Amino acid sequence: xxxxxxxxxxxxxxxxxxxxxxxxxxxxxxxxxxxxxxxxxxxxxxxxxxxxxxxxxxxxxxxxxxxxxxxxxxxxxxxxxxxxxxxxxxxxxxxxxxxxxxxxxxxxxxxxxxxxxxxxxxxxxxxxxxxxxxxxxxxxxxxxxxxxxxxxxxxxxxxxxxxxxxxxxxxxxxxxxxxxxxxxxxxxxxxxxxxxxxxxxxxxxxxxxxxxxxxxxxxxxxxxxxxxxxxxxxxxxxxxxxxxxxxxxxxxxxxxxxxxxxxxxxxxxxxxxxxxxxxxxxxxxxxxxxxxxxxxxxxxxxxxxxxxxxxxxxxxxxxxxxxxxxxxxxxxxxxxxxxxxxxxxxxxxxxxxxxxxxxxxxxxxxxxxxxxxxxxxxxxxxxxxxxxxxxxxxxxxxxxxxxxxxxxxxxxxxxxxxxxxxxxxxxxxxxxxxxxxxxxxxxxxxxxxxxxxxxxxxxxxxxxxxxxxxx
Ligand SMILES: Cc1ncc(COP(=O)(O)O)c(C=O)c1O
Numbered sequence: 001x002x003x004x005x006x007x008x009x010x011x012x013x014x015x016x017x018x019x020x021x022x023x024x025x026x027x028x029x030x031x032x033x034x035x036x037x038x039x040x041x042x043x044x045x046x047x048x049x050x051x052x053x054x055x056x057x058x059x060x061x062x063x064x065x066x067x068x069x070x071x072x073x074x075x076x077x078x079x080x081x082x083x084x085x086x087x088x089x090x091x092x093x094x095x096x097x098x099x100x101x102x103x104x105x106x107x108x109x110x111x112x113x114x115x116x117x118x119x120x121x122x123x124x125x126x127x128x129x130x131x132x133x134x135x136x137x138x139x140x141x142x143x144x145x146x147x148x149x150x151x152x153x154x155x156x157x158x159x160x161x162x163x164x165x166x167x168x169x170x171x172x173x174x175x176x177x178x179x180x181x182x183x184x185x186x187x188x189x190x191x192x193x194x195x196x197x198x199x200x201x202x203x204x205x206x207x208x209x210x211x212x213x214x215x216x217x218x219x220x221x222x223x224x225x226x227x228x229x230x231x232x233x234x235x236x237x238x239x240x241x242x243x244x245x246x247x248x249x250x251x252x253x254x255x256x257x258x259x260x261x262x263x264x265x266x267x268x269x270x271x272x273x274x275x276x277x278x279x280x281x282x283x284x285x286x287x288x289x290x291x292x293x294x295x296x297x298x299x300x301x302x303x304x305x306x307x308x309x310x311x312x313x314x315x316x317x318x319x320x321x322x323x324x325x326x327x328x329x330x331x332x333x334x335x336x337x338x339x340x341x342x343x344x345x346x347x348x349x350x351x352x353x354x355x356x357x358x359x360x361x362x363x364x365x366x367x368x369x370x371x372x373x374x375x376x377x378x379x380x381x382x383x384x385x386x387x388x389x390x391x392x393x394x395x396x397x398x399x400x401x402x403x404x405x406x407x408x409x410x411x412x413x414x415x416x417x418x419x420x421x422x423x424x425x426x427x428x429x430x431x432x433x434x435x436x437x438x439x440x441x442x443x444x445x446x447x448x449x450x451x452x453x454x455x456x457x458x459x460x461x462x463x464x465x466x467x468x469x470x471x
Contacts, residue, residue, distance in 0.1 A: 017331075018358045020312075021339040024198075024269075025226035026353030033355075034276060036268060048260050057082060057258040058251050064263065071270050076200070076210050077217070077235035079243055081250065082266050084258040087194040090218035090234040091162070092118040093249035094190045097242060098160040098216070099124050106151055106161035108143050109388055110427045112192060113419065113456065115162055119395045120432075126395065127155050131167075133384040138342045139306065139313060140384075140427070141171040148178050152185055160188040165209050166196050168340070168425040169347060170311030172206040179213035188240055189213070194220040197233070198310065198351065201273070201281035206307045215240045224310070224351050225277075227269035231262045272352075280352035285309055288350060291359045301370060302345070315345030316369070317379045324451025334365035340425060343382050343450060382446045389416075389434040393468065398433030403466040405458075408445075411436045417466035419456025420444055428456060436465070 019026045031040055048054055055062040064082065072080040083090045091114045099105050101123040107115055110131040119126050129151050132141040143163060152161070161182055166172045179189045191209035193199075197219035199208040209217045217235045221227040234250075236243055288309055295303045302315040316326055327341035338346040348362075392415050393401065403417035413435060420430040422444070429440050444454060444462060454460050 016335060018336045018361050020348035020350060020354070020358070020362070021337050022220075022223040022349055023227070023229050024222065024224050024349075024351035024353055025228075026351065026358075029355070030226045030272065030353035031268075034272060036272075039268070043261055043264055046260060046264065049257050054260065057084070057263065058247070058254075058256070067263075067267050071233070071266075072235070074270060074274055075233070075235055077237050078239075079236040081234045081236075081246070082263055083218075083232040083234055083250070083254070084230060084262045085232075085254045086222070086230050087192065087218045087220040087232045088112075088114040089250065089253040090232055091115055091190070091192050092121065093246050093253055094216040094218060094234065095119070095124070095160070095162060096122040097245035097249045098188045098190065100159070104155055104158040106148075106155060106158050106187075108163045110140050110142075110167065111162065111164055112194065113421055113426050113428055115192070116395050116419075116428060116431050120399045121396075123396045124394070126391075127151060127158065128388055128391070130388050135381075135383055137302075137304065137313060137315060137344045138384045139169045139171070139304075140167045140425070141169070141306070142167045142173045145174050145177055149181055152182060152187065156185055158187055160190055162190040162192060164192045164194070166193075166199075166206060166306070166308050168195055168311075168427075169313060170195070170306040170308030172307045175209055175212040175214065183213070183240070188215045190216045191218070193217050194232075195223060195311075196308070197221050198224040198277075198281065199308070201277045201352070202285060204285055204309065205281075210235055210237055213237075216246070221266055221269050224349065225269045226272050226351070226353055228262055228265035231266045231269070233266065277352060284350060284352055284354060287354075287356050287359050288312065291363060294363055295366070298370070300375070301366065310350045312348040312350060313345050314348065314366070316373070317344050319373050319375055320377050320379055321373065322379060322450045328451070329369065330365060334361065334368075336362060336365055341451070343447060343452070344379070382443060382450075385429060385437070385440045385443050387437065387439060389430055389437055389440060391434050392470075393433030395431060395433055398431075398468060401468040401470075404469055405464050405466050408441060408462055408465055411465045411467055412438050412441065414467040415470060417468045418458065420454055420462070420465075421456035422447060422452050423455040426455075433468070436467070
């Protein structure tokens with residue numbers, strides 16, 4: 001039997017990589033450490049489907065309902081629904097369950113692509129809020145409360161608003177004020193908390209959207225807690241939301257045979273969260289503080305946290321090294337895998353699955369790099385685009401319009417027929433239906449030259465792009 005995927009994964013595992021990326025169980029390390037190995041070893045014999053006694057995720061009444069109810073108590077929600085198709089399907093179900101076709105929804109511009117895809121599926125009109133970006137690091141910092149309030153005031157006919165909180169980089173903002181204001185205008189607040197399932201494990205971390213007053217909160221349990229990839233949760237808080245509609249949408253968006261391996265892994269993650277989570281998080285935050293203290297006031301290196309201290313941004317831009325290069329060097333020469341890179345630096349996702357040894361290896365690698373690398377030219381600045389592209393067509397109309405392919409230099413001022421999404425983080429800079437601008441194309445072309453990967457577009461070298469020809 002050919003075993004290409006398996007063989008490759010086994011080889012990767014045997015490489016002894018340090019994982020500062022998702023999934024949060026860190027290549028199974030946390031399961032071994034906490035004694036869950038035996039359970040996992042028998043899990044393959046428990047793979048099943050909806051038969052007598054196994055309940056049904058899409059109409060949970062027995063074991064799955066009980067498990068979800070226990071989790072709801074632990075996560076402080078009124079209702080928790082397990083997801084087997086990631087936060088992607090939870091975001092889409094939440095949006096389409098709260099908004100009817102043709103209605104407006106307020107969206108942070110740096111949203112995950114699943115939000116725009118939901119606007120295509122549900123025929124919605126997104127109204128974008130610009131996000132703040134740090135010009136020295138290109139760290140995406142999230143929305144400003146005053147901008148959200150202004151957009152709400154100008155779009156009182158919106159049914160809902162959806163925001164990413166925290167951002168991929170761990171930035172947060174005053175969500176409580178936003179929720180109160182949106183509720184005073186009868187809007188439902190949906191929070192894409194893909195990167196924040198761990199927040200309630202410590203008072204030193206920002207508060208979860210569940211506590212800050214959001215109505216629907218979707219978390220990628222697999223990213224920042226120890227669950228298998230694709231295993232996420234949707235939490236409902238309060239009584240503004242029609243739970244039945246969310247469940248109906250999930251039936252459209254998820255498999256009719258949800259994986260029991262994934263459901264089991266969610267239950268395992270919750271068990272670890274409840275029994276060990278706070279202690280492990282305290283240890284992790286101490287290790288991170290200690291690690292950072294070694295590099296404080298050191299020349300040529302920036303080690304930075306936003307509000308969520310489990311996300312670490314490292315930049316060697318003062319040595320003339322791009323984040324894309326640093327990403328490659330750490331993996332190739334030190335067997336350290338980061339989560340993502342941008343032009344200025346790399347982002348590490350640390351979870352309760354990481355231990356002191358991981359940070360020792362990271363510290364050694366950085367010390368070695370600092371001692372070896374001679375200062376090259378300072379990196380030329382490449383600033384994240386400041387201006388939102390103008391939306392001419394709603395995403396669904398754009399998606400279904402006829403398109404033609406043109407050279408990228410002939411596309412400026414035309415309506416894009418494709419996405420341009422630097423991946424990761426999977427945030428679209430141009431979406432179908434928006435006017436292509438020189439500012440955005442220059443930013444992406446510079447990025448590609450230095451190692452940025454883009455998706456959402458057929459020609460990923462960005463020489464050609466599909467446009468919508470509307471004369
Ligand atoms: C902000 C954000 N939302 C949603 C998602 C989708 O999450 P999932 O991979 O659980 O489907 C991601 C994935 O990277 C993300 O970064």
